[in-house]
Amino acid sequence: MRRLTTVALATCLCIGPFAPSAAAAGEVNLLANPGFESAAARWTCGAGTATTWGGHSGQYALTGTPTLASTAECAQVVPVRPGSSYTVSGWVRGGYAFLGTELGGTWSPPSGQWTRLSVPFTTGPTTTTVRVYVHGWYAQAAFEADDLVLSGPDSPSTVPAPPTDLSPSETTSHSVRLTWTGSPGAGQYRVYEDGTLRATTGSEPSVTLTGLAPGTSHTYAVSAVTTAGESALSQPVTTNIMPAQATPPYAPRSVATSIPAPGQVWLAWEAVQTATDGYNVYRDGVRIAWSYGPAYLVTSVPPGAHTYEVTALNSAGESPRSHPVTVTT
Numbered sequence: 060m061r062r063l064t065t066v067a068l069a070t071c072l073c074i075g076p077f078a079p080s081a082a083a084a085g086e087v088n089l090l091a092n093p094g095f096e097s098a099a100a101r102w103t104c105g106a107g108t109a110t111t112w113g114g115h116s117g118q119y120a121l122t123g124t125p126t127l128a129s130t131a132e133c134a135q136v137v138p139v140r141p142g143s144s145y146t147v148s149g150w151v152r153g154g155y156a157f158l159g160t161e162l163g164g165t166w167s168p169p170s171g172q173w174t175r176l177s178v179p180f181t182t183g184p185t186t187t188t189v190r191v192y193v194h195g196w197y198a199q200a201a202f203e204a205d206d207l208v209l210s211g212p213d214s215p216s217t218v219p220a221p222p223t224d225l226s227p228s229e230t231t232s233h234s235v236r237l238t239w240t241g242s243p244g245a246g247q248y249r250v251y252e253d254g255t256l257r258a259t260t261g262s263e264p265s266v267t268l269t270g271l272a273p274g275t276s277h278t279y280a281v282s283a284v285t286t287a288g289e290s291a292l293s294q295p296v297t298t299n300i301m302p303a304q305a306t307p308p309y310a311p312r313s314v315a316t317s318i319p320a321p322g323q324v325w326l327a328w329e330a331v332q333t334a335t336d337g338y339n340v341y342r343d344g345v346r347i348a349w350s351y352g353p354a355y356l357v358t359s360v361p362p363g364a365h366t367y368e369v370t371a372l373n374s375a376g377e378s379p380r381s382h383p384v385t386v387t388t
Contacts, residue, residue, distance in 0.1 A: 087246035088262050089137050089209040090191060093149075095121045097224060099133075100240040105194075107131035111203075115150040115173050120205035125154070125195040131202075132194035138214035138244040138285075141186050145211030148177035149193060154200030158207070160189040169200060187217065212286075219245040219283040221290045222264065227298035229351040231336040232273040232374035235298055237281070238265040242290060245283035251292065252277050259284075273303035273374050301335040307376035308333040311353070311369045316386050319356070324386050326367060327354040331378070334371035341368040341380065360388050 091101035094117045095110045107124040108131050114120025123131030139145065149158050152173045157166040162180040182189065191209055195202040219242035229236040237250065241264040250258040250266055257279075260266045271277070276299050280292040311328040319325050326340065330353040340348040340355050342365050348355060357367075364387040368380040 087210065087213065089139070089211065089213060089244050089246065090135060090207055091241040091243045091245070091264075093207045094205055095119050097240045100224060101243060102133045102135050104133040105129050105131060108133055114203065115205035117205070120203050121193065122153075122201055122203050123193075123195045124201040125197055125199055127198050130157075130194040130196060132192055133204075134190050134192040135243060136188050136190050137209055138217035138219070138287075139182050139186060139189050140212045140214055141182055142184050143212050144179065144181050145189070145209060146177060146179045147191055147207070147209050148175060149204055149207035150175050151193070151202055151204050153195075153202040155196040156193065156202040156204060157196070158193045158204070160191050162186075162189060164192075173205075187214065213244050213246050215286045217244065217285070218288045219243065219285050219290045222248065222281045222283055222293045225279065225281055225293045225296050227279070227296055229267070229337070230298055230301060231351075231372075232301040232303060233271050233336070234267055234269040235271065235277075235300065236265065236267045237279055239281050239293060240264060242283035244285055245290070247284040249282045249284060249289065251280045251282070254278075271300045273300060275300045301374075304333055304335060304373040304375045306333075308371035308373050308378045310379040311338065311371055311381040314367065314369055314381050314384050316367065316384055318386065318388060322358065322360050322388065324357040324360050324365075324367070324388065325354070326357065326369065328369055328381065329353065331371040333373055334378075336372035336374065339370045339372060339377065341370070342366070344368075362388055 098110050106129045109122050110119045111122045125131045150173045151167050154169050158176045163178050165176050165178040167174045193204045222239040225239040227235050246262045248260045278295050278297045280295040282292050283290040308331045314328040317325045337351045366383045366385045368383050371378040
């Protein structure tokens with residue numbers, strides 16, 4: 060397997076709400092890493108594949124550049140239930156794109172717009188796994204793929220592999236966000252804190268734990284769960300919760316703005332050293348978002364002139380608001 064190359068930005072970007080890389084509401088996505096947010100993890104990919112910034116949702120998408128000898132394929136083997144109905148779907152754009160399994164597939168002609176592909180199939184009486192693939196076509200233009208979904212019942216006989224790449228981030232004085240690379244076929248994850256079950260999540264490989272005490276340290280591990288049972292625990296990680304502060308932070312300074320695209324406003328400001336709990340973003344006097352770092356991309360901005368302000372947060376409270384800036388979109 061050739062590892063995907065991830066094109067990453069050199070700075071932390073905090074982006075407005077977006078649709079997660081997961082199945083539609085009410086469904087369980089049996090694919091692991093369906094939006095390629097963790098590069099090639101859980102996928103087996105050929106030559107010409109990479110993850111690039113931007114996509115249908117999330118921060119990254121798969122880009123495949125076929126050659127005369129390669130279709131730039133990525134595939135994932137998933138445990139399934141014999142004699143059951145499934146649907147594999149996903150979003151593609153660019154050159155010719157093919158999506159499916161050994162039990163049926165579909166394709167899309169070249170297009171500059173995101174197109175949703177979907178194909179239903181039924182497993183045979185002895186089928187216990189399927190191979191989900193996405194690829195382009197020999198010597199044709201590059202394609203992109205994102206938000207792939209395999210929906211249907213999980214396997215009753217195959218215990219999933221343990222999650223990998225467990226990582227803490229966005230640590231504040233009272234919370235921590237955990238992300239990991241999920242397990243094929245898993246529709247649920249259990250999060251353990253210091254050896255005790257702390258939370259149970261759905262198929263999304265992330266969780267934010269709150270109510271933690273400032274200045275404490277905790278060790279976390281995650282398992283994957285299916286009808287067949289619970290996986291072994293992931294490799295544990297230990298994180299330190301930010302210490303308490305005696306006074307609230309000062310107001311953020313030097314708020315700068317730009318308009319990267321219609322309906323968007325990019326905000327950036329000087330980092331506040333004691334803003335251990337991130338920042339609040341206000342538009343026209345109303346709080347619209349929270350950002351962990353000193354930048355934020357506001358999306359779905361109504362037309363017209365709007366005034367933005369930012370505050371800094373820590374365990375002692377919220378700072379005064381920054382000097383207001385007005386942006387016309």
